[in-house]
Amino acid sequence: LPAGSTLDDLVVVLVRPRNPLNIGAAARAMSNFGVSRLRLVNPYTVAFREARSAVGAHDVLKDAKEFGSLAEAVSDCTLVVGTTAVRNRTLQHPLHRLDQRAGSIIRKQLRTGPVGLLFGSEKIGLTNEDFSHCHWVLHVPTEEQHVSMNLGQAVAVCLYELAHAGKTKSKPETELKKSGIKRATMRDNEQITDALLEALHKSGYVKPGTDAVTEKKVRSLILRLRLEEMDAKVLLGMVRQIVWKLRRES
Amino acid sequence: LPAGSTLDDLVVVLVRPRNPLNIGAAARAMSNFGVSRLRLVNPYTVAFREARSAVGAHDVLKDAKEFGSLAEAVSDCTLVVGTTAVRNRTLQHPLHRLDQRAGSIIRKQLRTGPVGLLFGSEKIGLTNEDFSHCHWVLHVPTEEQHVSMNLGQAVAVCLYELAHAGKTKSKPETELKKSGIKRATMRDNEQITDALLEALHKSGYVKPGTDAVTEKKVRSLILRLRLEEMDAKVLLGMVRQIVWKLRRES
Numbered sequence: 001l002p003a004g005s006t007l008d009d010l011v012v013v014l015v016r017p018r019n020p021l022n023i024g025a026a027a028r029a030m031s032n033f034g035v036s037r038l039r040l041v042n043p044y045t046v047a048f049r050e051a052r053s054a055v056g057a058h059d060v061l062k063d064a065k066e067f068g069s070l071a072e073a074v075s076d077c078t079l080v081v082g083t084t085a086v087r088n089r090t091l092q093h094p095l096h097r098l099d100q101r102a103g104s105i106i107r108k109q110l111r112t113g114p115v116g117l118l119f120g121s122e123k124i125g126l127t128n129e130d131f132s133h134c135h136w137v138l139h140v141p142t143e144e145q146h147v148s149m150n151l152g153q154a155v156a157v158c159l160y161e162l163a164h165a166g167k168t169k170s171k172p173e174t175e176l177k178k179s180g181i182k183r184a185t186m187r188d189n190e191q192i193t194d195a196l197l198e199a200l201h202k203s204g205y206v207k208p209g210t211d212a213v214t215e216k217k218v219r220s221l222i223l224r225l226r227l228e229e230m231d232a233k234v235l236l237g238m239v240r241q242i243v244w245k246l247r248r249e250s
Numbered sequence: 251l252p253a254g255s256t257l258d259d260l261v262v263v264l265v266r267p268r269n270p271l272n273i274g275a276a277a278r279a280m281s282n283f284g285v286s287r288l289r290l291v292n293p294y295t296v297a298f299r300e301a302r303s304a305v306g307a308h309d310v311l312k313d314a315k316e317f318g319s320l321a322e323a324v325s326d327c328t329l330v331v332g333t334t335a336v337r338n339r340t341l342q343h344p345l346h347r348l349d350q351r352a353g354s355i356i357r358k359q360l361r362t363g364p365v366g367l368l369f370g371s372e373k374i375g376l377t378n379e380d381f382s383h384c385h386w387v388l389h390v391p392t393e394e395q396h397v398s399m400n401l402g403q404a405v406a407v408c409l410y411e412l413a414h415a416g417k418t419k420s421k422p423e424t425e426l427k428k429s430g431i432k433r434a435t436m437r438d439n440e441q442i443t444d445a446l447l448e449a450l451h452k453s454g455y456v457k458p459g460t461d462a463v464t465e466k467k468v469r470s471l472i473l474r475l476r477l478e479e480m481d482a483k484v485l486l487g488m489v490r491q492i493v494w495k496l497r498r499e500s
Contacts, residue, residue: 021271025400025402025403028396028399028400028403029399029400029403031393031395031396032392032393032396032397032398032399032403033392033393034393058396099414100350140410141413141414142282142283143281143282143283143284145281146278146281146282146308147282148282149278149279149282149406150275150278150279150402150406152275152400152402152403153275153278153279153282153402153403153406156399156400156403156406156407157406157407157410160390160407160410160411161410163391164349164391
């Protein structure tokens, strides 16, 4: 890969990883395919420490950042993609199969800002709560009888595809830039979600006991909008004004 | 993948693997991508035993076969491909970069007979002696500063590409069959190599101390011929006749 690869802004996010070997393997695959930004959400602390202090631990691992929540880990991203081996999740999320096309979409988005690629814990993968932070879901196609991939291998396969997707076609640089619309960051989206939720609560929309469900619903909704940066700011201003008003009323 | 996948005849060969975790990881990736035939050449015995008895060991691993030499392990294959992370090997072998095109070549060959895909040991990869048993070499493209992949991850990435290469194009079945010429098996090639070597020895071609080098040279030469099945039989008959003659003369 050439220096200044387009994967510079790819952020690999491991959500609740448990096994130091897997964390190390993910880091190694990242360095193989020119991806340097690793973030961990609530890793099993001992595992993270072990992986980091392992002989031959990669720079990727030494520079890895730890976060207390997924929202914080992806706050600067303009696209968040969750990964799953399961084909028929009952999600409202668009599902893309890992292939050159999906790779090209992510690479194109990388020209306008950081993209978060999420991998769930070894046992249960990503939860519906995790997926509510995702714009869409990337399905790694595996055998129906053996869907579940090893974490390090899943990272390797996804990054291999991303590193080489569309390499054969090689569109002219200008064309790609032109199509790269600047999207809202996840921080923008989250602010809108928070404000809207407060507005919904305050307005009696949220039925008792449905807080968590509503929060996920609202977050997913905002993400599906794929807001442009400026639109997000305008929308946030609007919702905040509504909240301000509702606060005064209550 | 549909049942009766074209990867049924793919044979993954681990040459001198040392680490039970890597053997297990290779087997897991195989089951993920619908490949069932695993062979090990001179594995570190303890490692193989450990991997096999691990909790959750895959059927792939239970059915794995052990061989004392690479030649035996690939004797029924009609194409043998070695893998390497290194770009600029000074090999006489054709080097294919892992991509859809390379995947398609292998898949096409699989329609006419078993194909062996070789992975070297964790420390040193495949040796020149190993490569002399290969028709060509598959290069897994990685970053120049971090070429060396984890064994399990290398297997996963290669099988992912093979399982999905050319899936988008999906040529009609008949067209693929037509182009599938029946090639000589490695057993055929090895018999020719052996006979030719004896002929060379007997004829004073082989200089003292160059036995090993000559053997590799001859084997590679025969493989580069990409003999068709019938041609191989004819050639073997010829060389054996020469040997018979030389034996009588000496």
